[in-house]
Amino acid sequence: MSIEIISLLMAVSFVGLLVLGLPLAFAAGAVAVIFALALYGPPGLVLVVSRVFTLLGNSVLVAVPLFVFMACILERSGIAEDIFSAVTAWAGGVPGGLAVAVIITSTLMAAMVGVLGAEVVTIGIVALPAMLARGYRKDLALGCICAGGGLSTLIPPSVVFILYGLTAGVSIGQLYIAGIMPGLLLASLYIAYIVIRAKLNPALAPRASARESNLPIAQKLALLRNLALPSLVVFAVLGSLYLGWATPTEAGGIGVAGAALAALAKRQLDWTNIRQAITETTRTTAMLYWLFFGSSALIGVYTLAGGTTMIQDFLTAFPLGPMGVLLMIQAIWIVLGAFIDWIGILLLTAPIFVPVATKLGFDPIWLGVLFCMNMQISYISPPFGPAAFYLKGVTPPEISLTDIFVSIWPYLGLQLLTLAIIITFPQIALWLPATMGN
Amino acid sequence: MTPPIGQTERSTGHSPALSAYCRFVDGLNDRLGWLLGPMIVFVSAAIVYEVVSRGMFRSATTWVNESVVYGSSAVYLLVGGYALLHRRHVRIDLLFGVISPRIARAFDLAVLPFLIAYALALMIAGGQLAWASFLQGEGTGSPWNPRIWPVKACIPLAGLLLALQAFSNLFRDLGLAPSRTEDSDGTGRR
Numbered sequence: 001m002s003i004e005i006i007s008l009l010m011a012v013s014f015v016g017l018l019v020l021g022l023p024l025a026f027a028a029g030a031v032a033v034i035f036a037l038a039l040y041g042p043p044g045l046v047l048v049v050s051r052v053f054t055l056l057g058n059s060v061l062v063a064v065p066l067f068v069f070m071a072c073i074l075e076r077s078g079i080a081e082d083i084f085s086a087v088t089a090w091a092g093g094v095p096g097g098l099a100v101a102v103i104i105t106s107t108l109m110a111a112m113v114g115v116l117g118a119e120v121v122t123i124g125i126v127a128l129p130a131m132l133a134r135g136y137r138k139d140l141a142l143g144c145i146c147a148g149g150g151l152s153t154l155i156p157p158s159v160v161f162i163l164y165g166l167t168a169g170v171s172i173g174q175l176y177i178a179g180i181m182p183g184l185l186l187a188s189l190y191i192a193y194i195v196i197r198a199k200l201n202p203a204l205a206p207r208a209s210a211r212e213s214n215l216p217i218a219q220k221l222a223l224l225r226n227l228a229l230p231s232l233v234v235f236a237v238l239g240s241l242y243l244g245w246a247t248p249t250e251a252g253g254i255g256v257a258g259a260a261l262a263a264l265a266k267r268q269l270d271w272t273n274i275r276q277a278i279t280e281t282t283r284t285t286a287m288l289y290w291l292f293f294g295s296s297a298l299i300g301v302y303t304l305a306g307g308t309t310m311i312q313d314f315l316t317a318f319p320l321g322p323m324g325v326l327l328m329i330q331a332i333w334i335v336l337g338a339f340i341d342w343i344g345i346l347l348l349t350a351p352i353f354v355p356v357a358t359k360l361g362f363d364p365i366w367l368g369v370l371f372c373m374n375m376q377i378s379y380i381s382p383p384f385g386p387a388a389f390y391l392k393g394v395t396p397p398e399i400s401l402t403d404i405f406v407s408i409w410p411y412l413g414l415q416l417l418t419l420a421i422i423i424t425f426p427q428i429a430l431w432l433p434a435t436m437g438n
Numbered sequence: 439m440t441p442p443i444g445q446t447e448r449s450t451g452h453s454p455a456l457s458a459y460c461r462f463v464d465g466l467n468d469r470l471g472w473l474l475g476p477m478i479v480f481v482s483a484a485i486v487y488e489v490v491s492r493g494m495f496r497s498a499t500t501w502v503n504e505s506v507v508y509g510s511s512a513v514y515l516l517v518g519g520y521a522l523l524h525r526r527h528v529r530i531d532l533l534f535g536v537i538s539p540r541i542a543r544a545f546d547l548a549v550l551p552f553l554i555a556y557a558l559a560l561m562i563a564g565g566q567l568a569w570a571s572f573l574q575g576e577g578t579g580s581p582w583n584p585r586i587w588p589v590k591a592c593i594p595l596a597g598l599l600l601a602l603q604a605f606s607n608l609f610r611d612l613g614l615a616p617s618r619t620e621d622s623d624g625t626g627r628r
Contacts, residue, residue: 021534021542022549023527030552033559045563049593052560053567056511056589057578059503062481065510069478246489249506253485274479282475282514286521287528289514294556341528 003306010035010302024344025287028294032301039305051300052293059249060166061292065285066252067114067157070259072277072284074112077263080122082226083108088130089215089223096198096205098131099144100191106148107187108227110155111234112259114162115284116342116379120149120390128395135206138399140197143407146387147190147414150376153342155183157237157255160375162248163292163346164368168354172248173241174433175368180238181428182369186376186418193414229265233258242436288343295347308352315356322360329353330374330419337378345378346371366422369429373419380408380415453614460615463606464523467599471520474513481506500582508578512592519599522607546611553604560597568594 010031017027029048036044055061087101087108094100102123109119124145131141153160156176165172198205215223237255240246246254263269302308318325329349336345350371357367380387388404395404422428488502521527534542568590570576577583609615 017549017552018530019533020545020549021529021531022552023522023529025527026553026556027549029556029559033556034552036559042563045559046567048559049563049567052515052564052593053590056515057507058511059507062485062507062510065478065514066482066485069482245493250485250489253482253489256482257486278475278478279471281478282471282517283521283524283526285478286471286514286517287526289511290518290521290527293515340530344528 003310006035006039006305007302007307007310010298010307014298018340024341025290025294028291028298028344028348032294032297035305036297036301039301044301047300047304048297051297055289055292055296058166060162060172060247061289063162063172063248063252064159064288065281066249066256067159067162068284068288069277069281070157070252070255071113071115072280073256073259073263073269073273074109075122076273076277077259077266077268079112079230079262079266080105080109080119081126082266083230084123084126086223086226089220092208094195095202095207096140096194097208098127098134098136099140099194099198099205102127102131102144103148103187103190103194106145106151107155107183108230108234110148110152110158110183111238112157112230112255113152114157114159116149116152116386119152120145120387121394123148124391124394128391132396134208137204138403139407140194140204141407142391142395142399142404143409143411144190144194146380146385146391146404146408147411148187149387149390150379150415151183151187153376153379154179154186154369154372156180156241157248157251158372159288160342160346160372161368163288163343164350164371165248166292167347167350168364168368170364170368173244174365174436176238176248177242177433177436178365178369178429179372181432182373182418182422185421185428186373186415189414189418190411193410229262233262244436291343292347295344299348299351303351311352312356312359315353316359322362325360326357326362326423329357330370330423333371333374334377337374338381338384342375342378345375363426363430365433366426366429369422370419373415373422377412377415377419381412382408451613452616453609456609457615460606460609463602464618467517467519467523467603470599471517471523474517477509477513481510500580504578504580504582504584508586508589512589515592515596516599518596519603522600522603525607543612546608550604550608554601557597557601557604560600561594564590564593564597 013034014027014031017030018024022030032048033045036048040047084101084105087104088098091097091101091104105127106119106123109123113119128141128145132138152158156179158176158179161175161179162172164170165175194205233255236258237251240254241248241251260269263273299308315325318328320328332349333345336349354364354367358364379385382388382405385405385408388401388408391404392399392401484502484506537545568587571590572587576586578586606615610617
């Protein structure tokens with residue numbers, strides 16, 4: 001059987017199982033098992049299981065539950081509320097101040113939380129009522145929360161980067177540091193957009209009353225204290241990585257300790273919260289690990305059958321040149337992102353695309369940043385963008401899912417613009433990791 | 439942890455035997471998840487200890503890294519069934535908004551053999567690998583060099599737990615056993 005036919009059969013059976021509702025992890029595993037048996041007989045099964053076992057010994061994989069655990073502790077500690085009130089006190093006076101505060105809060109939270117989902121819910125609960133009460137128009141209020149939530153994909157410690165680094169075989173520390181500037185660029189563009197719109201049409205975002213915006217300076221300084229501990233956690237995690245003191249796994253351990261201290265300082269480290277954080281971590285991590293096992297087995301079988309080489313040869317011989325291939329990869333990621341979860345896309349496409357891109361002379365770290373930017377797009381884009389569904393869970397009933405998706409378009413445009421900027425100027429992502437310590 | 443069920447089984451078409459099976463399997467996986475989950479606390483503590491001892495005394499421990507890596511891998515392998523119990527494995531709900539529950543159940547039945555095939559492969563090939571490793575007394579190859587077969591033995595065990603849970607979920611979905619009344623566990627993160 002030729003590899004073209006094998007590829008087709010594998011793709012059809014995989015997609016078929018997914019559409020029928022089998023979870024991604026098991027669909028990948030099952031297709032791997034069936035094709036391993038068909039192509040190589042019983043020894044093929046050993047290949048599948050050995051792939052799983054190899055992953056069990058990977059010391060970087062442990063960083064995943066650690067960063068998930070860190071996020072779960074922080075999520076329950078009420079730190080988002082603290083940050084939001086402090087930022088509002090200081091930045092609330094600018095046009096669209098509350099929406100700007102949402103973006104700043106999201107950015108700071110993104111620097112502590114590496115998993116999507118948590119933030120949109122937390123910030124939705126804290127900031128949405130404040131904005132609606134002030135009379136902000138729905139689309140301005142909703143869009144900034146969804147867009148801000150996506151930043152945790154790009155800004156370290158993003159779990160997406162850990163899994164990309166593992167799949168592509170590149171340094172996770174470098175990926176983390178490379179995500180900082182593009183993340184800040186995107187956040188600045190969001191802020192600029194909000195301020196300009198609010199300035200052009202003040203009715204969109206009524207200003208705070210004089211009493212609200214003129215807090216006594218002592219009170220403002222007191223609120224600033226809220227930011228001290230979270231900032232310390234951020235600097236401990238990112239600083240130790242940047243300076244080369246800690247591996248990603250160790251940085252994750254430091255992050256958990258920091259998160260626990262921050263929660264303790266807020267007297268939120270009680271038994272219920274710990275137990276909930278553990279439960280959430282166990283379930284999320286089990287899901288991520290099993291996805292990793294299944295897709296690793298699938299890619300293993302496919303590579304052995306010669307499929308990976310075939311696609312790579314096809315892509316490298318592509319008539320549009322390196323940039324054409326790169327843009328095609330972006331397009332594939334964006335389209336897949338509308339339907340499949342980021343981790344499925346990552347685990348199934350990165351082993352094929354990263355070597356191709358490297359061969360064509362592109363930096364795999366930079367490609368990782370581009371991947372995260374694509375996944376941010378998929379995080380908010382209709383019809384399945386998870387951000388909208390998370391937010392819907394905490395909005396008042398008069399706000400519909402359509403309202404949320406409508407509010408997202410301008411931010412989607414800014415994401416595409418930033419993606420284009422990073423593609424044109426790779427240095428924005430790459431200069432910071434170049435200065436790292438070992 | 440298992441929700442109170444019992445008298446609801448009268449006149450609903452639930453099979454007592456299958457209901458008991460579901461209650462047993464759900465209880466097993468739920469307790470396993472509850473029991474193994476807190477390991478993350480020890481993993482975090484061990485890593486912080488390692489970082490501190492390296493920073494302050496310049497002495498890296500040999501055992502922390504390996505036990506943390508293999509320990510957590512084994513745990514998250516074993517709780518695959520637990521995550522399935524709480525329906526946390528990511529799937530694509532492209533069709534599930536538009537098809538009737540009857541067709542959805544037919545789909546569930548159609549895909550089950552594939553999940554079982556994967557679980558069986560993990561059990562059979564994983565069992566062979568673990569047994570061979572046990573007979574050889576295979577180590578990890580590090581200076582500490584602990585025996586590796588207990589970790590390998592988790593692969594077939596995890597396959598079994600997963601298969602058991604898949605049947606339990608199916609029985610409950612098909613109405614052969616009462617549905618789990620709990621749903622307050624932070625529902626479907628994509």
